Amino acid sequence: xxxxxxxxxxxAGGLWRMLLPGVVLLGNGEPTEEHRIEAxxxxxxxxxxxxxxxxxxxxxxxxxxxxxxxxxxxxxxRAIASIGFVRIERTRRLPTPRIRAGVPTAPVxxxxxxxxxxxxxxxxxxxxxxxxxxxRHCLPRALAIEIDERSRIDGRLLRALAPxxxxxxxxxxxxxxxxxxxxxxxxxxxNVKVFDASGRFVAKPDGWCDEVGxxxxxxxxxxxSEGDHFRATLARNARYAAAGIVVLQTLPSRLRSEPDVVxxxxxxxxxxxxxxxxxKIHTVPLKSDATATPERRRKVPNPRHSKPRQ
Numbered sequence: 272x273x274x275x276x277x278x279x280x281x282x283a284g285g286l287w288r289m290l291l292p293g294v295v296l297l298g299n300g301e302p303t304e305e306h307r308i309e310a311x312x313x314x315x316x317x318x319x320x321x322x323x324x325x326x327x328x329x330x331x332x333x334x335x336x337x338x339x340x341x342x343x344x345x346x347x348x349r350a351i352a353s354i355g356f357v358r359i360e361r362t363r364r365l366p367t368p369r370i371r372a373g374v375p376t377a378p379v380x381x382x383x384x385x386x387x388x389x390x391x392x393x394x395x396x397x398x399x400x401x402x403x404x405x406x407r408h409c410l411p412r413a414l415a416i417e418i419d420e421r422s423r424i425d426g427r428l429l430r431a432l433a434p435x436x437x438x439x440x441x442x443x444x445x446x447x448x449x450x451x452x453x454x455x456x457x458x459x460x461x462n463v464k465v466f467d468a469s470g471r472f473v474a475k476p477d478g479w480c481d482e483v484g485x486x487x488x489x490x491x492x493x494x495x496s497e498g499d500h501f502r503a504t505l506a507r508n509a510r511y512a513a514a515g516i517v518v519l520q521t522l523p524s525r526l527r528s529e530p531d532v533v534x535x536x537x538x539x540x541x542x543x544x545x546x547x548x549x550x551k552i553h554t555v556p557l558k559s560d561a562t563a564t565p566e567r568r569r570k571v572p573n574p575r576h577s578k579p580r581q
Contacts, residue, residue: 291355304328308374311341311357320344320368322360322377323386327399329371330379330408334398336390344377344385360385364420379403380413384421387428396431397445404435411436438462443489443523444477450530456541457482460554467514468551474507476518484552485544486511486518487537489526515550517543 280287281295288296290310296302302310304325312319323342324335342358345351346365353359368375377385383403387396403409411432418428434448438461451459459480465473478487490504511518519540525533 291357307339307341307356311343312374314354314357315343315345315351315359316349318346318365320366320375320377322366322382323358323389326371326376326382327379327386327403329374329376330382332379332399332402332406332408334395334402336386336392336395336399338386338389342385342389379408380417383409383414384417384428387431388425393427393431394442396427397435397442400431400435401440401442401445405440434461443491443526446523446526447478447487447489447521450526450534450537451478451487454534454537456480456538459487464555465514465516466553466555467510473510473514473516473552479554480541480544481554482549483541483544484516484549485541486516487540488518488520489523490520491523514552515547516552517547 277287277295279285281289284299286297286299288299288302290296290302290306291314294310294313296306296310308321308325312321320343321329321341322344323340324338325341327335340356340358342360344360344362344365347361347363349361351359366377366381369378370376376382380403383399386399390396390399400411400414403414404411414432415436418424418432431445434445437448439445439448440462444461448459448461457480459478461478462475463479464475465479465486467473474486476486477489479485480487508518517540519536521533521536
């Protein structure tokens with residue numbers, strides 16, 4: 272078809288729409304996300320891989336940063352520039368793609384870290400990592416490997432990953448983990464199952480100090496105060512009391528609005544648990560990272576002491 276005809280049909284009010292240089296939508300409506308993804312891969316040429324936020328949407332993740340850009344990985348030597356809604360990233364570590372709805376898509380750990388590097392909001396990064404791990408799309412060590420294999424480590428990513436590695440399942444639990452790290456208290460475990468002396472399930476506390484049998488629950492007002500959730504919370508607290516477990520309940524908002532007050536309450540509750548005999552209870556151990564092969568095992572640095580590689 273003559274180029275002049277194409278340009279005429281792509282003019283304002285025309286039948287077609289020019290999405291990217293050389294890529295035309297055979298319609299004049301607003302392009303969908305699928306249109307933008309297909310156009311971006313055509314622009315990037317064969318061998319390109321979708322990554323970042325649009326890739327994670329294809330895996331069904333929901334807690335994602337707002338982004339309308341299409342992030343595409345291409346081989347390092349390819350001379351293609353970002354333009355319009357497509358963001359081209361040249362890489363020497365082009366991942367082996369997985370085909371999701373017909374599109375070559377980066378594996379979840381790579382897509383999460385690629386999205387996180389372009390996300391200024393630390394909470395959004397934590398939420399994205401937590402969902403990827405909690406929904407069993409990947410293990411924390413896979414995210415650690417992706418961070419470690421970059422030539423320059425982003426300290427924000429390490430700070431975001433540290434509570435997820437420890438077992439936190441949400442931004443609020445990550446806030447609790449960071450507050451505990453300041454407390455000077457003995458080791459806490461996160462989201463472990465607690466059973467009484469008879470083997471009956473007690474609860475799965477957000478934070479648990481096994482040394483003294485002390486539970487810390489981060490209970491949101493909206494979730495725990497309504498209907499069946501309220502009844503379940505009362506039943507959980509009754510099981511704590513019957514098992515002799517000291518429990519501290521904290522609203523998520525207070526972890527940021529009055530952290531020093533919460534720290535005082537946390538230490539006081541711990542001391543209260545410490546003064547009485549430890550109840551006869553046990554936990555189901557967390558799954559260890561021992562299954563990782565020695566050459567792939569990684570230790571996540573303490574976020575308070577980590578520095579980017581020079």
